[in-house]
Amino acid sequence: QGSTPRAISIVPQAAPVAVFKLTQDFNNDQFPNKVNLGVGAYRTDEGQPWVLPVVKKVEKIIVHDDRLNHEYLPILGLPEFRSSASKIVLGDNSPAILENRVGAVQCLGGTGALKIGAEFLRRFYNGSNNTKTPIYVSAPTWENHNAVFSSAGFEDVRPYRYWDAEKRGLDLAGFLGDLESCPEHSVFVLHACAHNPTGTDPTQEQWKQIAEVMMRRKLFAFFDSAYQGFASGSLEKDAWAVRYFVSSGFEMFCAQSFSKNFGLYNERVGNLTVVARDADNLKRVLSQMEKVVRITWSNPPSQGARIVTITLTSPELFSEWQENVKTMANRVLLMRSQLKAKLQALGTPGTWDHITDQIGMFSFTGLNPKQVEYLVKEKHIYLMASGRINMCGLTTKNIDYVAESIHEAVTKVQ
Amino acid sequence: MLKAGRANKGKNGKKKSYNIPLSYYTHLLWCSSWWGGVQMGPPDPILGVTEAFKKDTNPKKMNLGVGAYRDDQGKPFVLSCVRKAEAIIAAKQLDKEYLPIGGLAEFSKACAQLALGPENEVLKSSRSVTVQTISGTGSLRIGANFLARFHPGPHDVYLPKPSWGNHTPIFRDAGMQLKAYRYYEPSTCGFDFKGALDDISKIPEQSIILLHACAHNPTGVDPRPEQWKEIADIVKKRNLLVFFDMAYQGFASGDIDRDAWAVRHFIENGHNIVLSQSFAKNMGLYGERVGGFTVVCKDAEEAKRVESQLKILIRPIYSNPPVNGARIAATILNTPELRSLWLEEVHGMANRIIKMREQLVAGLKKNGSSHNWQHVIDQIGMFCFTGLKPEQVERLTKEFSVYMTKDGRISMAGVTSGNVGYLADAIHAVTK
Numbered sequence: 001q002g003s004t005p006r007a008i009s010i011v012p013q014a015a016p017v018a019v020f021k022l023t024q025d026f027n028n029d030q031f032p033n034k035v036n037l038g039v040g041a042y043r044t045d046e047g048q049p050w051v052l053p054v055v056k057k058v059e060k061i062i063v064h065d066d067r068l069n070h071e072y073l074p075i076l077g078l079p080e081f082r083s084s085a086s087k088i089v090l091g092d093n094s095p096a097i098l099e100n101r102v103g104a105v106q107c108l109g110g111t112g113a114l115k116i117g118a119e120f121l122r123r124f125y126n127g128s129n130n131t132k133t134p135i136y137v138s139a140p141t142w143e144n145h146n147a148v149f150s151s152a153g154f155e156d157v158r159p160y161r162y163w164d165a166e167k168r169g170l171d172l173a174g175f176l177g178d179l180e181s182c183p184e185h186s187v188f189v190l191h192a193c194a195h196n197p198t199g200t201d202p203t204q205e206q207w208k209q210i211a212e213v214m215m216r217r218k219l220f221a222f223f224d225s226a227y228q229g230f231a232s233g234s235l236e237k238d239a240w241a242v243r244y245f246v247s248s249g250f251e252m253f254c255a256q257s258f259s260k261n262f263g264l265y266n267e268r269v270g271n272l273t274v275v276a277r278d279a280d281n282l283k284r285v286l287s288q289m290e291k292v293v294r295i296t297w298s299n300p301p302s303q304g305a306r307i308v309t310i311t312l313t314s315p316e317l318f319s320e321w322q323e324n325v326k327t328m329a330n331r332v333l334l335m336r337s338q339l340k341a342k343l344q345a346l347g348t349p350g351t352w353d354h355i356t357d358q359i360g361m362f363s364f365t366g367l368n369p370k371q372v373e374y375l376v377k378e379k380h381i382y383l384m385a386s387g388r389i390n391m392c393g394l395t396t397k398n399i400d401y402v403a404e405s406i407h408e409a410v411t412k413v414q
Numbered sequence: 415m416l417k418a419g420r421a422n423k424g425k426n427g428k429k430k431s432y433n434i435p436l437s438y439y440t441h442l443l444w445c446s447s448w449w450g451g452v453q454m455g456p457p458d459p460i461l462g463v464t465e466a467f468k469k470d471t472n473p474k475k476m477n478l479g480v481g482a483y484r485d486d487q488g489k490p491f492v493l494s495c496v497r498k499a500e501a502i503i504a505a506k507q508l509d510k511e512y513l514p515i516g517g518l519a520e521f522s523k524a525c526a527q528l529a530l531g532p533e534n535e536v537l538k539s540s541r542s543v544t545v546q547t548i549s550g551t552g553s554l555r556i557g558a559n560f561l562a563r564f565h566p567g568p569h570d571v572y573l574p575k576p577s578w579g580n581h582t583p584i585f586r587d588a589g590m591q592l593k594a595y596r597y598y599e600p601s602t603c604g605f606d607f608k609g610a611l612d613d614i615s616k617i618p619e620q621s622i623i624l625l626h627a628c629a630h631n632p633t634g635v636d637p638r639p640e641q642w643k644e645i646a647d648i649v650k651k652r653n654l655l656v657f658f659d660m661a662y663q664g665f666a667s668g669d670i671d672r673d674a675w676a677v678r679h680f681i682e683n684g685h686n687i688v689l690s691q692s693f694a695k696n697m698g699l700y701g702e703r704v705g706g707f708t709v710v711c712k713d714a715e716e717a718k719r720v721e722s723q724l725k726i727l728i729r730p731i732y733s734n735p736p737v738n739g740a741r742i743a744a745t746i747l748n749t750p751e752l753r754s755l756w757l758e759e760v761h762g763m764a765n766r767i768i769k770m771r772e773q774l775v776a777g778l779k780k781n782g783s784s785h786n787w788q789h790v791i792d793q794i795g796m797f798c799f800t801g802l803k804p805e806q807v808e809r810l811t812k813e814f815s816v817y818m819t820k821d822g823r824i825s826m827a828g829v830t831s832g833n834v835g836y837l838a839d840a841i842h843a844v845t846k
Contacts, residue, residue, distance in 0.1 A: 013718070072694075073701050075461060108735075109733055277449070301739065
């Protein structure tokens with residue numbers, strides 16, 4: 001039947017994306033006390049998704065505004081969104097903004113921003129064909145980083161040392177070592193804050209050292225900022241590294257996501273901020289990014305960008321948003337301190353300081369794959385095989401169960 | 415400043431880095447940019463027209479460039495069924511959790527049913543997969559990437575001559591080669607049926623042929639049903655993979671089933687097609703980016719495998735699609751009163767365009783034009799391939815502030831009863 005050439009019949013079954021498979025398994029689990037510490041989305045203390053109050057307010061404004069329609073946005077996106085989003089990460093008074101050398105592309109979430117940046121770099125960074133240019137991603141990193149860059153045509157995506165499993169912290173010497181020894185002009189994907197999955201960020205002093213090497217060795221900084229505000233509760237604090245690099249004179253990209261800090265996961269709101277040497281270079285870069293966008297999605301979706309723009313450009317709504325962000329960050333901080341306290345009280349072997357030292361949504365617990373399997377299969381606590389837990393999945397109601405289960409896993413399973 | 419007198423080697427004999435402040439390097443690099451060699455990209459031929467139009471201060475200016483529907487006041491038209499759907503959705507107070515990679519299930523299902531008809535055997539046997547995409551462009555892109563990775567035959571995509579300008583760069587960037595088959599006959603401003611059959615009969619087996627399901631863009635010239643039947647036969651003989659692009663279902667004739675006739679015929683005829691759908695025009699959801707990509711497979715098992723691979727392709731581009739437009743579309747398609755209202759409104763949009771076609775031709779005749787403008791009425795959908803030459807198009811833009819694409823394509827949606835007279839005058843002026 002059919003004239004389809006036979007070999008669509010040899011399309012193999014692809015493995016499911018791990019984090020979504022985890023959620024699927026969780027959903028299918030009938031155990032009443034199951035806990036989902038997998039996918040990176042905020043949850044309230046009732047374990048429910050949270051639509052930010054400011055977002056609800058703004059959505060009402062949008063629905064009742066008869067002047068708004070559903071026309072195409074420009075290819076690069078809603079202009080006010082792009083500029084206000086860039087200001088959020090760089091600061092209103094960023095010298096680069098004042099010097100007219102900052103531009104942006106509205107993209108489909110942080111993933112989309114990484115994608116457009118990657119596609120542009122493959123075509124234009126350091127010559128016209130960068131398929132062999134090394135892209136360095138942290139070891140470990142968000143699992144989709146590899147795929148974004150390799151699907152953009154980069155053949156050499158490599159790890160840079162980052163997580164020291166033994167001391168459960170940053171392997172600074174390894175990181176700096178890789179920066180010193182990598183080929184010049186390599187591209188480094190840097191987590192702006194709240195490193196995913198380890199929750200371990202360089203200190204300001206460490207960032208300064210990283211920047212010094214990168215500048216000296218002509219390495220390209222591609223920041224991934226998915227948690228601004230979410231990590232410490234302060235937008236400024238969470239943007240420190242990005243701003244430091246800008247003030248140091250880097251030309252760079254920053255992929256911003258508003259999925260977490262606005263809770264707009266499914267509206268796909270992202271921004272690729274571009275900091276260039278000057279306005280002329282910026283203009284040419286944006287014009288080429290436009291061409292990439294046109295053959296990928298033509299122009300971006302309007303709803304999420306409208307919500308963010310209305311919020312960021314109104315002083316009262318902006319304040320309300322900052323409060324909502326603090327609410328989320330504070331709940332995470334509370335869960336961190338409570339989990340650590342409970343593990344210490346239980347006398348669980350090992351040190352658990354990393355739980356409060358780490359920052360943002362995730363914690364790299366240090367649990368090994370066998371212990372993880374125990375938690376999933378025996379205790380119906382779902383977490384990634386890497387030992388990554390989403391702190392947002394913890395609530396005052398399940399934290400005892402989780403702490404006790406971790407204790408069991410660590411003592412029973414080696 | 416370099417610190418003088420600092421030892422070059424540290425304790426282990428390893429080279430020690432100087433405590434050189436960043437500003438030193440910044441100064442060195444200040445004059446150069448990574449992007450010095452990046453050329454200015456040309457403005458997009460279609461969307462660039464709108465940008466030029468916006469800058470024009472002539473009060474009589476007309477934007478006949480991009481295919482976005484306008485009402486008879488020349489205003490963007492938000493469908494009532496869309497507003498009603500939005501109110502229903504707002505009242506539900508839904509969360510904003512990530513959609514699955516393949517999108518909103520109720521949307522994908524309804525999208526496939528709309529194209530194939532709900533009783534279609536393909537749907538009943540679950541032998542197709544439909545994923546939600548970023549409107550038509552996103553759908554074509556995913557389709558192109560899928561074919562680039564899995565199509566076993568030649569990676570040649572045959573487009574009708576001419577085709578939508580963005581088809582070529584999309585397929586090319588995905589790694590496919592572009593070829594063409596005759597389609598538009600300039601001497602008649604109509605369909606070159608003989609030329610099309612001739613060219614298609616020579617396409618190497620297992621190549622890919624792209625067909626516009628209805629309301630061909632840019633020409634507005636569609637094959638008649640008998641002609642579609644012959645095309646289907648030849649395509650089958652050549653064992654080609656059919657890629658349908660359906661961006662105007664409902665918009666062409668005003669009837670969604672009639673506009674999907676070719677797609678359904680090919681499936682019935684045994685072709686396992688791939689299909690891109692857009693809801694930008696027929697639901698006026700342009701900026702919400704609502705679309706679907708469908709692969710008709712041999713059986714349900716194959717469909718599952720294909721679905722898993724589509725997800726692998728989607729994830730590194732944008733992870734998962736935006737919910738807003740898909741929710742609106744699903745609500746409309748799945749709520750009987752809204753669906754009826756939608757069908758009425760689509761019919762209304764198509765009718766207004768048909769009326770404008772008639773009025774434009776009447777206006778040209780009234781002006782005493784000696785040319786045959788019948789094709790303006792025969793062509794279907796949003797676009798009209800006027801037959802105007804580039805120099806005439808340039809004059810229209812420069813002298814009359816009438817904006818259109820260089821190929822002579824006008825978007826009839828931009829014509830109103832208020833400006834159709836002006837347009838007739840302007841076209842007559844540059845063609846007499």
